[in-house]
Amino acid sequence: MTSLLAITAFVRPAVRLQRLPVELVVFVLCNVLCVHAAHAQIAPYESVLAPDSGKLPLTAGFNDVDGAGGAGLVPWALITGYGTADSWGANAHYTAVQLRDFRLRSYGVAVGALDRIELSATRDVFDVTGTALNGLSVAQHIYGLKVRVYGDAVYDQDSWAPQTAVGVEYKKNSGISNSAAVGLAGLVSPTQLGALSDSGTDWYVSATKVYLAQSLLVNATLRYTKANEFGLLGFGGDRSDSRSVEFETTIAYILTRKFAVGAEYRKKPHNLGIDNERAAWDAFAAWTPSRNISIVGAYVSLGSILAPVTKQSRDQNGAYLSLQVGF
Amino acid sequence: MVPIFLFKWDFDSLCRLEKPLNTCSRFVALVVVPPLLLMGGSARADKTLYEAMGGETVLRSAVAHFADNVVADDRINFTFAEANMDKFRQLLFEQFCNLSGGPCKYTGRDMRTSHLKLHINNAEFNALAEDLYIGLGQAGVPYRLQNRLMALLAPMQHEIVNR
Numbered sequence: 001m002t003s004l005l006a007i008t009a010f011v012r013p014a015v016r017l018q019r020l021p022v023e024l025v026v027f028v029l030c031n032v033l034c035v036h037a038a039h040a041q042i043a044p045y046e047s048v049l050a051p052d053s054g055k056l057p058l059t060a061g062f063n064d065v066d067g068a069g070g071a072g073l074v075p076w077a078l079i080t081g082y083g084t085a086d087s088w089g090a091n092a093h094y095t096a097v098q099l100r101d102f103r104l105r106s107y108g109v110a111v112g113a114l115d116r117i118e119l120s121a122t123r124d125v126f127d128v129t130g131t132a133l134n135g136l137s138v139a140q141h142i143y144g145l146k147v148r149v150y151g152d153a154v155y156d157q158d159s160w161a162p163q164t165a166v167g168v169e170y171k172k173n174s175g176i177s178n179s180a181a182v183g184l185a186g187l188v189s190p191t192q193l194g195a196l197s198d199s200g201t202d203w204y205v206s207a208t209k210v211y212l213a214q215s216l217l218v219n220a221t222l223r224y225t226k227a228n229e230f231g232l233l234g235f236g237g238d239r240s241d242s243r244s245v246e247f248e249t250t251i252a253y254i255l256t257r258k259f260a261v262g263a264e265y266r267k268k269p270h271n272l273g274i275d276n277e278r279a280a281w282d283a284f285a286a287w288t289p290s291r292n293i294s295i296v297g298a299y300v301s302l303g304s305i306l307a308p309v310t311k312q313s314r315d316q317n318g319a320y321l322s323l324q325v326g327f
Numbered sequence: 328m329v330p331i332f333l334f335k336w337d338f339d340s341l342c343r344l345e346k347p348l349n350t351c352s353r354f355v356a357l358v359v360v361p362p363l364l365l366m367g368g369s370a371r372a373d374k375t376l377y378e379a380m381g382g383e384t385v386l387r388s389a390v391a392h393f394a395d396n397v398v399a400d401d402r403i404n405f406t407f408a409e410a411n412m413d414k415f416r417q418l419l420f421e422q423f424c425n426l427s428g429g430p431c432k433y434t435g436r437d438m439r440t441s442h443l444k445l446h447i448n449n450a451e452f453n454a455l456a457e458d459l460y461i462g463l464g465q466a467g468v469p470y471r472l473q474n475r476l477m478a479l480l481a482p483m484q485h486e487i488v489n490r
Contacts, residue, residue, distance in 0.1 A: 054450025056457060084449030115449075158482040212478035215471055251358050256470050257460055263358040 048114070052087035053327045057258045057288045059154060060112075062296050062324055063093040065230060066169055067108040067122025068144045070206075072282050072298050072320055073266040074248040076219045077165035077208040079148055080120070081112035082291045082327055088113040091326025093122075097300060099318035101130030101310065108142070110326075118146040118167075126232045131310035138190065139174040140231050146206075153208045153217075162209035162218075171231035173198040193309075194272045195234025196241050200227055203243075210254075217260070221248040228272050229305060237271035244269045258288045268303075276313070278303025282320060294324040375428030376475050380468050382429070383420075390419045393462030402454040406445050426479045438486040452488050456480075 061078045064070040069080030072095075081089020090111040097104040108122030121143055128136040146167035153163035175189050175198070191198055204223040211218065226236045226243045236242075246269060252262030263283045270277045284298035298320035307313040380386060394416050398404050407415070424431035435441060447455075456477070463473045 052448075052450040054448075054453050056453050084453065086448050086450065152484075155481045155484040157478045212481060213475045215474045254470075254474070257457075265358070 048087055050087065051083055051089055051327050053082040053089065053291045054084040054087060055082045055089075055291070056154070057291060058254065058260060058286070060089065060091070060291070060294075060326075062286060062294055062322060063091070063095070063106075063108070063110060063120070063122070065095065065097075065104065065106050065124065066142050066144060066171075066202075067093070067106065067110060067120040068146060068167060068169065069110060069112065069118055069120075070219070071250045071252070071262065071264055071286070072284055072296060072300065072322065073264045073280055074219060074221050074250045075146065075167060075204060075206050076153075076221075076250065077148060077151075077163040077206040078153060079112040079115050079118045079146065079165070080110045081118075083112055083115065085115040089327055091324050093322060093324040095320070095322035097318060097320045098129075099300075099302060099305075099316040100314060101128065101312055102302075102305060102316055103127045103129050106322075110144075116148050118144070118165075120144040120146075124230065124232060126229075128310075131312045133306070133310055136176060136178055136187070138176045138232050141172045141174065142169055142231070143171075144169045153210045154212070157212050162207040164205065164207045167204045167206065169202040169204075171200050171202065171227060171235075173231060173234055190228070190232070190234030193233060193306075194237045194274050195228055196236035198234050200225070200231060200235030202227060202231075204248075215254045217250070217252040217254060217262070219250040222246070223248060226269060226271060228275060229268070229277060229302070233272060233275060233306070235271075238273045240269070240271045252284075252286075259286070261285045274306065274308050276304045276307050278315070284320070292325060292327060294322075296320070296322040296324075298322075376472065376479075377424055377427040377429030380427065380463075380472050380476070381466075383424070385466050385468060386423055386427075386429070387416075387420055389463045389466035389468060390416050390423065391462075392465040393419070393459050396458035396462050397455065400454060400458055403451050403458075406447070406451065423476065427476055438483045439489070442487045443489060447487050447489065449488055452484055 059078065060080055060082045061069045061076050062071055063080070064073055064075050066075065068075035069078055070076040081091055083089030088111065090109065092109045093107065095106040105125045106122055108120060110118060110120035112118045123139060123141055125137065125139045128134055144167060146165050148163065148165045151161050151163040173190055176187055178187060189198055202223055202225040204221055206219060206221040208217065208219040223246045224243050225246060226241065228234055228237060246267040248266040250262055250264045252260045254260045261284065264281060266280045268277050268279060280300070280302045282298040282300035284296055286294065286296045288294045300320040301315050301317040303315055304313055305316050394412055397407060418435040421431045422433045422435065425433045460473055463476065
């Protein structure tokens, strides 16, 4: 460290000024590492920079379709990754959902730090695989931030209070691609289907509690949103352009240390006249063979999607499969 | 006050019964109600947890397995390098027996005092919990009952993790 600083002293002042912030960061990081390394004989997990993979299996949760730590459709108040309050963790996920006439793929990365802050970046790709619109595809980017505000879902068994977190998700629609040229020439954006914007921000508050004596996990989320079909069909519309508060919930029964089954419900707003948007729900089984891998399988229903356009009003039900790897 | 308000607000808007069985009412019937019954069911259990787990024989066996797991666990065994494991097993048995409604008195020190010098961090505490889960399983305690015992131990996290 000393040598690094010594080198900068000999560089021309202008260059040194440019370099200073980077080195300041290096300096601070090194100090954190070195100071903690000095106590290494006490315990192996001393530095906050070393991942500790210290949470109990299942308690890192999974990644929902928006990329946030949660189950399949609903974000939990738990911070993603297996890092405890002393450390950090991260994961990547790939989720595929095959519905009757649509297919959703979601992939992304998420980082959880100090059991306090969660950052996520996810891409959703939504393909039409049936009906007259077969060949259309729409995608979006989702950037999420979640902060745990209060409590611990697992330890606080002597309190009624759940672990509580607030989150924000910025969603940017990447537009519609029409590779099969299905006869809707010029359709490139959900705004042409009635959405008033191709980007939007969701706010949510989640409360999660593990009722350990009953082997139950209960989560309730309130989301303040104007996203149409999670944002895949844009934001706001002819029916409403203001955000509404929507209720979401997960209830899971923990069967073993590594296996749980549960169900979810997620209410969605109905802003687009062209889409008879309904609530989504699923029934899932989640398995965490180790802290490095989680698999979630589910039967999911997203309700009717774009029925007036596709001339297909049946509920879009199907299989959900998600793989999460991380630490 | 607030939870009652939320509940009322939410199911008023949620369960507008358009059809006899809409998504919401199905969800409430299939997903929300069974856990509530489950919670009610476990609350009126007449046996103590101690008896349900199998009493002294099973609990002593669980504690013995737990001690073996801890000693074999590189994440935390250095914490036990100078520990008297016979005393550890005895005190642990007393504590679990006492907590689960058995006829025992815990004669050890309180959790904060006994762990102060060990500097247990979160990962180590969780490793300990994991070894206990495994030990209880090895002694034949069903997972459902393991969790009932863990529910009694979990709040001690705040006293044991002192970093």
